[in-house]
Amino acid sequence: MKPKPKVAIVTNIAWNIYNFRRGLANAIKEAGYEPILMAADDEYAEKLKREGWHFIPLKNMERAGMNPLADVKLMLDFIKIYKENDIKCALHYNSKPLIYASLSASFLKIPYLPTITGLAGPFSGNRTITSKIVTLLYRYSLRNSYKVLFQNNEDLRFFLDKKITQYEKTIVVPGSGVNLDEYQSAPFSFPPGDKIVFLMLARLSRAKGVEYYVHAARAVKKRFPNAIFRLAGPFECDELAISRQEVDGWQREGAIEYVGVSDGVKKEISEAHVIVYPSYYREGIPKALIESAAMSRPIITTDNVGCREVVQHGVNGFLVPIKNTEALAKACERFILLSEEEKIKFSTASRKISQQFDEKKVLPEYISLIDSCLNKGNISVSVLNYDPVALTEVQ
Numbered sequence: 001m002k003p004k005p006k007v008a009i010v011t012n013i014a015w016n017i018y019n020f021r022r023g024l025a026n027a028i029k030e031a032g033y034e035p036i037l038m039a040a041d042d043e044y045a046e047k048l049k050r051e052g053w054h055f056i057p058l059k060n061m062e063r064a065g066m067n068p069l070a071d072v073k074l075m076l077d078f079i080k081i082y083k084e085n086d087i088k089c090a091l092h093y094n095s096k097p098l099i100y101a102s103l104s105a106s107f108l109k110i111p112y113l114p115t116i117t118g119l120a121g122p123f124s125g126n127r128t129i130t131s132k133i134v135t136l137l138y139r140y141s142l143r144n145s146y147k148v149l150f151q152n153n154e155d156l157r158f159f160l161d162k163k164i165t166q167y168e169k170t171i172v173v174p175g176s177g178v179n180l181d182e183y184q185s186a187p188f189s190f191p192p193g194d195k196i197v198f199l200m201l202a203r204l205s206r207a208k209g210v211e212y213y214v215h216a217a218r219a220v221k222k223r224f225p226n227a228i229f230r231l232a233g234p235f236e237c238d239e240l241a242i243s244r245q246e247v248d249g250w251q252r253e254g255a256i257e258y259v260g261v262s263d264g265v266k267k268e269i270s271e272a273h274v275i276v277y278p279s280y281y282r283e284g285i286p287k288a289l290i291e292s293a294a295m296s297r298p299i300i301t302t303d304n305v306g307c308r309e310v311v312q313h314g315v316n317g318f319l320v321p322i323k324n325t326e327a328l329a330k331a332c333e334r335f336i337l338l339s340e341e342e343k344i345k346f347s348t349a350s351r352k353i354s355q356q357f358d359e360k361k362v363l364p365e366y367i368s369l370i371d372s373c374l375n376k377g378n379i380s381v382s383v384l385n386y387d388p389v390a391l392t393e394v395q
Contacts (some may be wrong), residue, residue, distance in 0.1 A: 011097060021037075075103055089112065116155050152283075178290040195226045196227050197273050205281070210231070211278070212325050214231075215328075275297045341348065
């Protein structure tokens with residue numbers, strides 16, 4: 001039997017693959033390819049292996065910081081792994097693995113499809129020297145890519161303005177997609193008065209706005225003491241990480257309830273009435289927001305890159321300025337004061353808005369690109385570049 005062409009999926013950590021890329025891996029497998037998953041090792045690597053996936057740990061993958069020696073080792077790892085596993089096409093995510101996996105694939109003349117899932121880290125704050133270095137690395141790593149995929153038009157515009165890539169090889173996709181059959185709108189009702197459960201789903205990073213969420217919770221609970229603010233997500237290990245001690249302190253004072261991290265977020269979403277996501281991080285399109293919208297949850301988030309793509313202000317939620325506790329608290333209070341009919345309208349609108357992020361539309365486009373990479377067909381563009389008006393403005 002002729003061996004199946006191997007397609008690599010590369011991210012920063014196994015948790016990312018488990019929660020965000022398994023649908024893509026399944027689609028690749030169903031299309032007749034063999035997906036090879038690569039990321040830094042964590043407890044989710046074993047879960048992937050138990051499900052039968054071919055997982056290769058990246059031993060020299062350091063998520064935070066710039067260590068030239070470790071980065072060179074990482075690139076050499078990619079070259080070795082790609083050669084040994086006879087990778088025919090590669091999909092790259094997250095800045096560091098994306099850059100070094102792309103440089104390696106370019107060196108080996110393997111077609112690759114990098115997806116830009118956000119522009120935080122070196123492009124945030126006042127990191128002038130670092131951002132210049134990373135810009136140069138992106139420019140070199142993307143120059144031989146088959147296509148470059150973006151999750152929002154603002155990131156695309158940023159890359160074009162910086163001359164990191166060329167417009168003719170770019171594609172905008174509506175996020176990572178969501179399985180609307182799995183994330184269904186289960187019947188639920190809003191409680192009377194101020195007994196609303198707010199939930200923030202995110203990695204516990206300051207850039208995700210966790211501290212602003214806590215400050216807003218304190219303010220809201222002074223006026224509406226029965227409101228509940230829950231926080232769910234994994235702890236981080238970089239310089240912007242929220243510590244467990246901080247979270248424990250917030251719980252002791254009664255500001256929030258930390259519900260931990262789970263393999264799926266359906267349970268947490270189903271037990272909440274409103275999703276809050278005050279990120280000032282340059283997002284791609286947050287998966288948590290897409291999944292929450294699919295489950296008909298109204299959303300309060302920042303008027304920020306990636307976040308605003310999922311929320312229409314006053315239709316399925318509210319948009320607030322970044323780093324603004326007062327505005328965030330007022331939005332939460334505003335939702336509490338809505339009539340039940342208005343709350344239900346927000347809920348219904350969220351489910352409708354989630355339709356554009358349907359995995360059944362997004363994943364076939366990735367398969368089309370892989371087919372085209374391997375000279376099996378032409379690119380389908382039925383969903384890609386899903387906001388043609390905004391894209392016209394980019395040119």
